[in-house]
Amino acid sequence: MKRKLVYLLAVLLVSAASCSFTNKTFDNPDKDKMLLDLISYVLENAHFDPKDVDDNFSEHVFDNYIDALDPLKRYFLQSDIDEFKKYRSAIDDQIKTSDLTFFNLTYDRLMQRMDEASVMYKDVLEKPFNYNEDEVINVDYEAIPYAKNKEELWARWRNQMKFSTIERYVSAMEAKNDTIADAENALDDEYSDDPVELEKQTREATIKTLEEYFEFMEDLQRKDWFAVYLNSIVEEFDPHTFYFAPDDKDRFDVSMSGKFEGIGARLQKKSDHIKIIEIISGGPAWRANTLEVGDVIMKVGQENETPVSVVGMRLEDAVKLIKGPKGSKVILTVKRVDGTVDDVALERDVVELEESYAKSSIVKKDNRTFGVINLPKFYIDFDDYNNRNAATDVAKEIEELKKAGAEGLIVDLRSNGGGSLKTVVDIAGLFIKDGPVVQVKTTGRKKEVLEDTDERIQWDGPLVILVNELSASASEILAAAMQDYKRAIILGSKQTYGKGTVQNVIDLNQFIRGNNDYGDVGAIKVTTQKFYRINGGSTQLEGVKSDVVVPDKYSYRDMGEKDQENPLPWDKIEAVQYKDWAGYIDYDETIERSKERMANNEQLKLIDENAKWVKEQQEDKEYPLNIDKYKAEIEKDEEILKRFKKIADYKTNLTFESLPYEMKKMEADTILKEKRVRWHESLSKDVYIEEAINVLEDLKINTIKKNKVVDVKG
Incomplete structure (x- = not known):
């Protein structure tokens, strides 16, 4: 490296x-x-x-x-x-x-x-x-x-x-x-x-x-x-308002489709850099396990051709170089999140977005059973809500985990960038009897309160929600609602991304339909709404602050809404009436016990040291052009990285297995089996999942009080 x-x-x-x-x-x-x-x-x-x-x-x-x-x-x-x-x-x-x-x-x-x-x-x-x-x-x-x-x-x-x-x-x-x-x-x-x-x-x-x-x-x-x-x-209005030239708008529309041929990674242009913002599960990049969110692509090479620098290149031109027919190879030169640079060879394939759907696993610790649901995004079929959406899928996974005897549930929202607002409200309703979930203010209108009106509770047991700095928008709404109700303990980064706004894409051609002299003029993505918690506070900038803060590789990186150019400000509106779930005996005590464990966890200390070192590397702005000093710098960094490689060697005492209905599917679907084996292997090394299970073990349900409510108004 x-x-x-x-x-x-x-x-x-x-x-x-x-x-x-x-x-x-x-x-x-x-x-x-x-x-x-x-x-x-x-x-x-x-x-x-x-x-x-x-x-x-x-x-x-x-x-x-x-x-x-x-x-x-x-x-x-x-x-x-x-x-x-x-x-x-x-x-x-x-x-x-x-x-x-x-x-x-x-x-x-x-x-x-x-x-x-x-x-x-x-x-x-x-x-x-x-x-x-x-x-x-x-x-x-x-x-x-x-x-x-x-x-x-x-x-x-x-x-x-x-x-x-x-x-x-x-x-x-x-x-x-x-x-x-x-x-x-x-x-x-x-x-x-x-x-x-x-x-x-x-x-x-x-x-x-x-x-x-x-x-x-x-x-x-x-x-x-x-x-x-x-x-x-x-972009002076806010970082999410953007003009799409005609070709850009076409690509934006295509990105919403279900499959494409490429490497299975979503890219974003920031300044002169092209950054990986999502690895699509099941795609070539996911299978190779050689790229991660935050890596910056510097050069793209085709088989038997000289690599081309993509620094400063338009995103669409870089994408043309990276995408290609199934079976062809592409070589990416990437700058890692730890500051090092590597060349990564990938074979292009058809990328299915199936793995962006909710999936779950049974978690075994000693003689106890728990469940984890991973939700990469809040997806929806806008043409037919009943066709498939995140809320109905999560509900099905909960039922299957209940059948398997799960005593506690983890909902993993790490790196979930958001999605459909309706699915957020419906998912929140799976964990509470009824009540408000989020407040929304729209340009030129009165605020709207979105509520769960279904009194059924799909899951009334212990609940932990995992978040990180990349949990944004809809993820923050769900985490905030569960935190305000004291329904779940939020475990993760110091705060989530902090995107408390909604954008709509407006086709500019609709304003000039009577004049075709100019051709297609593109579209503009405009911020039109703002989210507020049921306690009145906005999720903008501040995001959701975790009940239990744990360091991760993003801890010291500038990547949240607050680090963007011209973000809209945080503000607060009047709270709405809502009902405290009040179903835990020792909610606050459980949080304190978790904080104590985290403070003494050697794996987390090493992760924190690595995150600080990465930050120091990013702030170093002067480099030697003398070959001996250049080599010395490389050797010094490689020596430091040897210590941080131990992070990947961590192993929990947890075991993971798929639900029975998925086990049946695997008999005929070897690719699905490979995906789940990879996922379970990753979970078995996950210190955050390990602590979430500890929290679930500590949480005690008050069977008398859990169906009672306390009226509160923040």
């Missing part, structure tokens, strides 16, 4: 070179002006909390837009920024008057700077690098100023190219001692044993990667850059 600094190498390439970017002939200023007017109208009238488009708004848009164009400060000179700044407080006026002067200026200048860059990078890479010089590179791009002149800019680019090539050079030398060469070396001819020739080959490989990358960049049209400008405006 290589040090996290390797990840930055591909990033640097993005701003270091270019092909010809001038003479683009895809202008349609009238359409651009119309889009600006239309989006402004929709935001003003549909957004939950529309902002004043004033000078302050303008300054924020300016800063974010310039950063989006040149995040690494490798194209624009300080003189360019000084020229742009005369518009910093004028963008609001240009929005109101459909004036494109600022956009046109920045677009033309960017094309000019990219053309200049395309001449420079080959000159740099034609000359050998001296890796014995005592040089460093600073990659704290937010802190470093723009270059004063082209000489200073060229010097920065030289360091970038050296930084990129030293990684290839060291990796190639390491690969000769490995039993399996890394993916990049496997795709190219073997590197030479002669250090001089090897240095030349690695420079040539860097050139080839840049050339491949900018073939994609040349496909970018003016309208693509205008979409960047539009999203710098709309």
Whole structure:
């Protein structure tokens, strides 16, 4: 494994070179002006909390837009920024008057700077690098100023190219001692044993990667850059409001379908980085067990081809490289969540979304039986609610676990990003007699209280809900309701994601149906609603704070709503009348006992140390360009990682088995059997499941009081 600094190498390439970017002939200023007017109208009238488009708004848009164009400060000179700044407080006026002067200026200048860059990078890479010089590179791009002149800019680019090539050079030398060469070396001819020739080959490989990358960049049209400008405006309203160009909207629709051919991972573009935000159970990435949420994809390689850097690439172009026909192979260079970099080879396959449905397992500890239900999302068939949805599936799993003799139940909502609001209310109703579940405020309307009206209780035994920093939206509603009722103990991260808002996708074409001159104009995703707990507090920003806080690998990472740009604020409204479940004898005492166990758990201490180390790695912004110091940094990190590898060796004393109805299915479905074996193996190493079982053992049900209620109002 290589040090996290390797990840930055591909990033640097993005701003270091270019092909010809001038003479683009895809202008349609009238359409651009119309889009600006239309989006402004929709935001003003549909957004939950529309902002004043004033000078302050303008300054924020300016800063974010310039950063989006040149995040690494490798194209624009300080003189360019000084020229742009005369518009910093004028963008609001240009929005109101459909004036494109600022956009046109920045677009033309960017094309000019990219053309200049395309001449420079080959000159740099034609000359050998001296890796014995005592040089460093600073990659704290937010802190470093723009270059004063082209000489200073060229010097920065030289360091970038050296930084990129030293990684290839060291990796190639390491690969000769490995039993399996890394993916990049496997795709190219073997590197030479002669250090001089090897240095030349690695420079040539860097050139080839840049050339491949900018073939994609040349496909970018003016309208693509205008979409960047539009999203710098709309994202000032909140991080979930977004403009979809026509192609983006098509891809958004396709992502909701049931199957596709690829690697089985969902991706998200943030700044210049393409990050894995979900591993789809049962897909190639899940089966290979070599990727995880939070990994950043740096390069994509096809069989027998040179990998292409995807840093800075449009998400849709990166996806085109990653997806492909069943049976073909793709090699991903990824930066791990622990800061290291690896090459991962995957065979593409048809990815079924079946594993995104609820699944359960019997848990055995000594002579006692418990149950765990994993719910990856709150799914629903919008055309036919009775067809299949999360609530009915969870209810069925509960019944099967009751038949198996489960004494306590874990509902695992870790990394559940949300879904259907109706299914949340219905699932909450499985655990309470009746009552309110969530309050919803919608733009221009009175608040709405969504309630469970069914007095039946599907599960009246001990209940633990597992969450982490990636539990969001609908997950937070369910956890919050169960916490307010004191129906379940919430165990997990310090707080959940903190997304207390709802978005609707509005097709912009509906506003211009009488005019087909512009063609498809895309859509806009707008925040229109906000969630509130039944105690009145919003889940926005604050999320749900766990009753028992346990560290995990995400503990010190900036990944929640509070860490996004322009999140809507937390607030509170009036609580509603609800009834305390009051069915536990020792609810508070159980929480305290769990906290004591967690404080003394050696596995959790090691996980916490690892999370802190990852944070330190992310904050390190200076890297050596001297080969001896470079190698020393890698060796130092690899030594530290040896200790953290023990985390994966942890084993609980729990055993897991599938329910009888699934066992029957497995007789004819070997793939299902493989999936469940993998899942059970993962659960058997899960310290959080282990503690959840401990909590279930401690919880004592008051059979007299559990059917009584106490009226409360927060």
